[in-house]
Amino acid sequence: MRVRVVVSPNFDRRQDPANIRLVVLHYTGMPDAASALRRLCDPASRVSAHYLIDEDGTIYSLVPEPLRAWHAGVSAWREWNDPNSVSIGIELVNPGHDFGYRPFPAAQIDALCALLERIRARHPIAPRDIVGHSDIAPARKRDPGELFPWVRLAARGLAIWPTDAAAVRPVDPLRAAHLLRCVGYRRDLPDTGFADCIRAFQRRFRPERVDGVLDGRTMALLEGAAGLSQEGGLPIFPVGTGGRMAAPA
Numbered sequence: 001m002r003v004r005v006v007v008s009p010n011f012d013r014r015q016d017p018a019n020i021r022l023v024v025l026h027y028t029g030m031p032d033a034a035s036a037l038r039r040l041c042d043p044a045s046r047v048s049a050h051y052l053i054d055e056d057g058t059i060y061s062l063v064p065e066p067l068r069a070w071h072a073g074v075s076a077w078r079e080w081n082d083p084n085s086v087s088i089g090i091e092l093v094n095p096g097h098d099f100g101y102r103p104f105p106a107a108q109i110d111a112l113c114a115l116l117e118r119i120r121a122r123h124p125i126a127p128r129d130i131v132g133h134s135d136i137a138p139a140r141k142r143d144p145g146e147l148f149p150w151v152r153l154a155a156r157g158l159a160i161w162p163t164d165a166a167a168v169r170p171v172d173p174l175r176a177a178h179l180l181r182c183v184g185y186r187r188d189l190p191d192t193g194f195a196d197c198i199r200a201f202q203r204r205f206r207p208e209r210v211d212g213v214l215d216g217r218t219m220a221l222l223e224g225a226a227g228l229s230q231e232g233g234l235p236i237f238p239v240g241t242g243g244r245m246a247a248p249a
Contacts, residue, residue, distance in 0.1 A: 008062040010048035017066040022087035029096030049089035057107035075136035076186040138200035146207035162224025168216030182226040
């Protein structure tokens with residue numbers, strides 16, 4: 001695993017450096033790696049990440065893990081209202097949707113998996129809490145996008161992935177809203193509705209159909225993903241037992 005240190009000045013202190021519970025994956029959304037590296041290290045940009053991974057698998061360490069990088073923005077996941085304070089941010093070089101979005105090379109994903117395994121050896125991060133930027137900011141972000149190979153990470157125990165590919169379930173918006181919350185999605189972010197969360201969920205777990213429409217297939221995937229999250233320690237309570245999400249808006 002090739003790691004080069006390039007110091008970014010864009011960080012501050014975590015309240016609790018030992019409480020690192022989340023990894024957030026991004027794409028750079030810029031024309032090339034050099035542009036991304038300049039921006040992540042530019043004090044005027046006010047953005048950074050702990051790591052940048054180039055398409056050839058080269059890893060750049062920009063901010064030490066005990067420090068708080070600035071990558072998540074206005075976002076939330078499960079109980080965390082400030083993901084920057086409890087997360088490690090990893091940027092993957094990719095032009096993104098604005099500059100010619102393309103598949104992530106095998107060398108890049110191999111390097112990512114190796115890095116994630118080392119991160120998980122240092123911090124108590126569950127596979128359910130290795131997420132994309134669009135998961136924690138459903139209305140604002142699309143990265144790492146529908147071409148990101150989550151199934152490869154899941155095969156190495158580095159993400160969750162529902163496996164019942166043919167299943168469908170009756171459409172139940174109230175149940176779906178509850179399941180979204182069980183997985184980790186938060187509708188209490190600014191300008192974030194039910195359809196935004198469904199779209200972000202589909203981008204992650206049903207990349208062939210990203211339309212924000214709840215159908216039987218998406219319903220089944222929600223049940224599967226919520227079940228995997230339950231195995232990670234988050235209980236799924238029956239609908240109607242109190243303390244649940246409100247009806248979709």
